[in-house]
Amino acid sequence: MTDEQLLQACKTGNTGAFKELVMRYQGQVAATVISMLGPGPEADDVGQETFIRFYKSIAKFRGDSSLGTYLTRIAMNLSLNELKRRKKKLSRFFSKTPEEIDIVDRDSDKKWYTDEARIIRKSLQRLEPDFRSVIVLRLMEGYSTQETADILGIPVGTVLSRLSRGQKKLRENLAPLLRESHE
Amino acid sequence: MNESLNELLYRSFDTTLSDEEQQRLDEGLKQSEGLRQEYDRLKTMRRIMAEQPQPDFMPGFADRVLQRLEDGGDASGDAQLFFEALWLSFRRMGTVALLLLIAAISYNIGSSDNVSLRSAFNIPETTMEEIIEPDFYQELESLR
Structure with missing residues (x-):
């Protein structure tokens, strides 16, 4: 079945069709959410919420953008909200921002990620959310600068300047890894 | 450069x-x-x-989404935020109230000669005669 057919079936309340769409796009949503929040139950929760929001507003989906892009936009907005909530929560107890707090490797991460991937994930988590979001969409998910701007609802010029500053910070964080790859 | x-x-x-x-x-x-x-x-x-490998959710993700949809969809959304905010507000007020209580008890004990529950809460020593109307008190006494 095509996406269009599944969408039509979803609109009539067919949960089987909805499940098929979830399975088709969960990888794309996971890429956004896990890159933004790191792996764990919070990311899973935001991923679920992305699809629930989509299901509840399915009638509003007109197909102006692809379904994947539409879901990525919801996932990114929810991830940014979650990061704001996290920051608010942390600021009550610590003077540091979430980006300044060193992320502790979880055992589950060690199972799923290589050393290189863990260094990259940690470096990403150290970026402020505004920079992280453009890096994730443009560099990791391969969206164009225009698509990145549309997903985030910001001008292309802002995407370019955030990309530039984000990459400079990321390059500093990844310096040991880059030296290794270069040699 | x-x-x-x-x-x-x-x-x-x-x-x-x-x-x-x-x-x-x-x-x-x-x-x-x-x-x-x-x-x-x-x-x-x-x-x-x-070139980073695409991460994915833990197995059974689609089933969890459907389960959440059946449960009403918003198990941990706005409702959770509301209760979290409520708890935080009460916790702050509770902390302030507790500190005031401790300060008041310390003051009361400090300004009285003995350490007792009565002195801690500054409860005045009253007799039955002071609480009950005199006529009624005398009536009670006469019944003894």
């Missing part, structure tokens, strides 16, 4: 530069070893980022 050339270098990966900008960048790359190194590092970093 020339900062404006460095900026052009970063922009060149994500947008089309004007002819004049492209020419300046090409010239800079020819002349500056530092800029060439920066170009290589940036290219390597972007390649590494693009």
Whole structure:
């Protein structure tokens, strides 16, 4: 079945069709959410919420953008909200921002990620959310600068300047890894 | 390294530069070893980022979504935020109230001669005669 057919079936309340769409796009949503929040139950929760929001507003989906892009936009907005909530929560107890707090490797991460991937994930988590979001969409998910701007609802010029500053910070964080790859 | 050339270098990966900008960048790359190194590092970093394996949720994700949909959809959304805010407000008020209580008890005990529950809460020593109307009290006494 095509996406269009599944969408039509979803609109009539067919949960089987909805499940098929979830399975088709969960990888794309996971890429956004896990890159933004790191792996764990919070990311899973935001991923679920992305699809629930989509299901509840399915009638509003007109197909102006692809379904994947539409879901990525919801996932990114929810991830940014979650990061704001996290920051608010942390600021009550610590003077540091979430980006300044060193992320502790979880055992589950060690199972799923290589050393290189863990260094990259940690470096990403150290970026402020505004920079992280453009890096994730443009560099990791391969969206164009225009698509990145549309997903985030910001001008292309802002995407370019955030990309530039984000990459400079990321390059500093990844310096040991880059030296290794270069040699 | 020339900062404006460095900026052009970063922009060149994500947008089309004007002819004049492209020419300046090409010239800079020819002349500056530092800029060439920066170009290589940036290219390597972007390649590494693009080649990262796509992460995925734990198995059974679609079933969890459907389960949540059946449960009403918003198990941990707005309702959770509301209760969290409520708890935080009460916790703050509770902490302030507890501190005031401790301060009051300390003051009461400090300003009285003995340590007792009565002195801690500054409860005045009253007799039955003071509480009950005198006529009724006498009536009670006569019944004894």
